[in-house]
Amino acid sequence: xxxxxxxxxxRMRAPIIALIAIYAIxxxxxxxxxxxxxxxxxxxxxxxxxxFYFISYTATTIGFGEIPxxxxxxxxxxxxxxxxxxVIGWSYSVVxxxxxxxxxxxxxxxxxxxFARRVLRLKEPFYIVCGAGETGNLICRTFDRTGHAFVxxxxxxxxxxxxxxxDFKTDIPALAADARLPDNLLLAGLTHPKCRGVLAVTNDEQxxxxxxxxxxxxxxxxxxxxxxxxxxxxxxxxxxxxxHVINPFERFAEYLALAVAAPERFRLIELLTSLPETxxxxxxxxxxxxxxxxxxxxxxxxxxxxxxxTGITLTIIDPSAPDANQAVxxxxxxxxxxxxxxxxxxxxxxxxxxxxxxxxxxxxxxxELRPDLFVVLRQNHAANSPLFEAYHADFAxxxxxxxAQESIAVLTTPLLAEFLRALRERDESWCLALVExxxxxxxxxxxxxxSLHFTASDAPATHRxxxxxxxxxxxxxxxxxxxxxxxLAALTLLVERQGRHFVLPDEDFRLDIxxxxxxxxxxxxxxxxxxxxxxxxxxxxxxxxxxxxxxWLSQLLAPRRSGRQGAA
Amino acid sequence: xxLEKVIFGFFIVLAATLNFGFFIGDIDRPELHxxxxxxxxxxxxxxxxxxxxxDRTQIGAIHLSTSLVADLQLxxxxxxxxxxxxxxxxxxxxSVMSSVVSLSGGALFANIVSVIILIIETVMLRR
Numbered sequence: 001x002x003x004x005x006x007x008x009x010x011r012m013r014a015p016i017i018a019l020i021a022i023y024a025i026x027x028x029x030x031x032x033x034x035x036x037x038x039x040x041x042x043x044x045x046x047x048x049x050x051x052f053y054f055i056s057y058t059a060t061t062i063g064f065g066e067i068p069x070x071x072x073x074x075x076x077x078x079x080x081x082x083x084x085x086x087v088i089g090w091s092y093s094v095v096x097x098x099x100x101x102x103x104x105x106x107x108x109x110x111x112x113x114x115f116a117r118r119v120l121r122l123k124e125p126f127y128i129v130c131g132a133g134e135t136g137n138l139i140c141r142t143f144d145r146t147g148h149a150f151v152x153x154x155x156x157x158x159x160x161x162x163x164x165x166x167d168f169k170t171d172i173p174a175l176a177a178d179a180r181l182p183d184n185l186l187l188a189g190l191t192h193p194k195c196r197g198v199l200a201v202t203n204d205e206q207x208x209x210x211x212x213x214x215x216x217x218x219x220x221x222x223x224x225x226x227x228x229x230x231x232x233x234x235x236x237x238x239x240x241x242x243x244h245v246i247n248p249f250e251r252f253a254e255y256l257a258l259a260v261a262a263p264e265r266f267r268l269i270e271l272l273t274s275l276p277e278t279x280x281x282x283x284x285x286x287x288x289x290x291x292x293x294x295x296x297x298x299x300x301x302x303x304x305x306x307x308x309x310t311g312i313t314l315t316i317i318d319p320s321a322p323d324a325n326q327a328v329x330x331x332x333x334x335x336x337x338x339x340x341x342x343x344x345x346x347x348x349x350x351x352x353x354x355x356x357x358x359x360x361x362x363x364x365x366x367x368e369l370r371p372d373l374f375v376v377l378r379q380n381h382a383a384n385s386p387l388f389e390a391y392h393a394d395f396a397x398x399x400x401x402x403x404a405q406e407s408i409a410v411l412t413t414p415l416l417a418e419f420l421r422a423l424r425e426r427d428e429s430w431c432l433a434l435v436e437x438x439x440x441x442x443x444x445x446x447x448x449x450x451s452l453h454f455t456a457s458d459a460p461a462t463h464r465x466x467x468x469x470x471x472x473x474x475x476x477x478x479x480x481x482x483x484x485x486x487x488l489a490a491l492t493l494l495v496e497r498q499g500r501h502f503v504l505p506d507e508d509f510r511l512d513i514x515x516x517x518x519x520x521x522x523x524x525x526x527x528x529x530x531x532x533x534x535x536x537x538x539x540x541x542x543x544x545x546x547x548x549x550x551x552w553l554s555q556l557l558a559p560r561r562s563g564r565q566g567a568a
Numbered sequence: 569x570x571l572e573k574v575i576f577g578f579f580i581v582l583a584a585t586l587n588f589g590f591f592i593g594d595i596d597r598p599e600l601h602x603x604x605x606x607x608x609x610x611x612x613x614x615x616x617x618x619x620x621x622x623d624r625t626q627i628g629a630i631h632l633s634t635s636l637v638a639d640l641q642l643x644x645x646x647x648x649x650x651x652x653x654x655x656x657x658x659x660x661x662x663s664v665m666s667s668v669v670s671l672s673g674g675a676l677f678a679n680i681v682s683v684i685i686l687i688i689e690t691v692m693l694r695r
Binding site for chain 2: 006007009010011012013016017020021023024027028031047048049050
């Protein structure tokens with residue numbers, strides 16, 4: 001604001017001086033020109049006060065009817081001159097001011113200043129989302145739904161305007177600026193004490209790299225998550241300590257391989273990392289055997305590398321890749337090619353080119369030849385979602401969704417990574433049992449995974465109760481705050497206590513100060529629990545069933561009243 | 569030589585000299601303090617203020633504030649004058665005259681500070 005104000009003052013310097021000079025000439029002139037009285041006799045000129053009064057209402061074109069007295073012809077001549085002079089002066093000022101308001105640079109100064117002030121005023125922890133394309137948009141919408149504050153930096157002004165049109169619950173600060181420039185990152189609150197993380201999810205890999213480096217140098221404490229496409233950039237990012245590098249192709253290939261090797265564990269991971277409160281994805285059971293892979297670019301290579309160890313043999317179709325199976329002509333969109341690739345005996349097909357229409361064409365052609373084929377479909381653009389939903393592939397790969405899911409899971413719940421690590425030692429039947437419990441938690445929707453830390457700031461009521469030595473077990477706390485006879489629809493996945501991990505603690509687990517819980521629940525149940533751990537009266541009700549208002553007098557009377565109830 | 573600096577210095581010094589011209593003379597004698605001198609001092613002071621707009625340095629801020637003080641005092645003097653002549657009909661009695669002149673004396677002080685800052689700025693100049 002300050003710089004905008006100074007800019008206005010500097011630009012308005014000339015018009016203001018012109019106005020002062022014009023007023024001075026007009027007023028002084030009017031005090032020198034002799035007047036005339038009612039009898040037509042010469043009269044002294046107007047005084048300064050009257051002259052200034054007259055010029056004030058004339059110059060502003062208010063044209064007040066009242067004049068101090070009838071003018072002499074000499075005065076009329078001078079006033080005629082003054083009228084034109086002052087109109088020019090005011091027009092000059094107004095035109096300069098309008099020109100300034102339309103000035104692109106000035107508008108930028110204004111919006112940047114407003115953005116910086118709003119970021120400064122943020123009171124709650126927030127994330128910086130760099131890039132509001134498909135991925136960024138998905139992340140923003142999820143953050144908005146789960147009640148996390150965030151700030152958006154996007155290079156394209158149109159996309160920022162589109163963000164304003166999305167009906168977010170809160171008004172989010174967004175700036176059209178290049179996130180590669182450290183100044184813009186600082187403006188977005190990189191060094192703000194409440195900044196909890198940076199997501200570099202622009203379309204430009206080099207930009208993501210620049211953001212990751214800037215964050216690492218300017219505020220090393222803040223975690224940064226970056227999206228990459230190529231291995232070289234991923235290695236570069238990892239080399240200077242980017243907290244989490246997401247390559248959607250690589251990640252999908254891993255998932256696909258896991259779905260083949262350990263379907264139940266894959267399903268569990270899918271449930272835990274999916275976007276909160278979305279429909280539960282259908283289980284994927286990719287068969288082993290011979291598969292056809294169409295498209296052998298970066299995605300195809302990643303898939304091939306991960307699938308081959310699981311015992312799947314691949315026939316690769318790609319007319320342009322030199323290392324593909326050149327014995328098969330064409331690109332898989334026509335039946336001839338697919339038959340030549342051995343579709344009659346294949347178990348599955350992966351339509352993985354970088355062209356959405358071709359992928360759909362491959363999938364439709366393949367399904368006509370072999371309706372029972374397992375189809376994996378790669379979707380490149382979110383805009384084509386209706387087509388892909390209509391086709392209904394067995395397994396769909398949407399890069400923006402993979403990046404959004406993973407970055408949100410990693411950023412908002414660091415404990416989840418611990419849990420997923422602990423998962424590796426579990427067998428399929430354990431995973432299956434947990435999947436069944438998780439599916440019931442949120443009535444047909446995916447659960448939101450969140451963490452809860454028993455500290456004075458995050459859970460004040462519980463913290464105080466634990467300090468007083470009140471024993472609280474997990475089963476006691478996880479009750480519905482509106483009716484404590486009902487258990488809360490939430491599943492505690494993990495408790496972390498001083499570096500030790502308790503996986504799936506049971507109801508009798510005694511909670512302690514400083515415990516960190518990883519909870520899967522619906523968003524409503526999450527809010528319910530937050531209220532319980534935050535408000536002493538609510539906690540009292542959930543633990544004991546007392547519905548006191550918690551004031552000093554009722555606390556004083558409480559033991560007596562309960563005693564009387566006991567007697568009756 | 570920088571034309572902008574010439575104009576800037578010219579208006580600041582002129583504001584101080586015109587103000588001084590109005591202020592000098594027995595404080596309660598209307599015939600020693602002409603209304604045009606006050607008008608000129610006020611106009612030049614306003615122009616000097618406008619010239620100082622938009623400077624973001626520390627010294628620029630002090631410059632602007634001294635000018636604003638001078639403007640305020642001169643406007644108060646002009647209003648006192650107009651009220652005495654046109655509103656109350658009291659005319660320029662010695663008591664009214666002395667309050668007008670003492671208000672302009674305050675403005676003169678602010679203008680002198682402004683000139684001193686101008687001199688300091690010039691002395692500090694290394695180019």
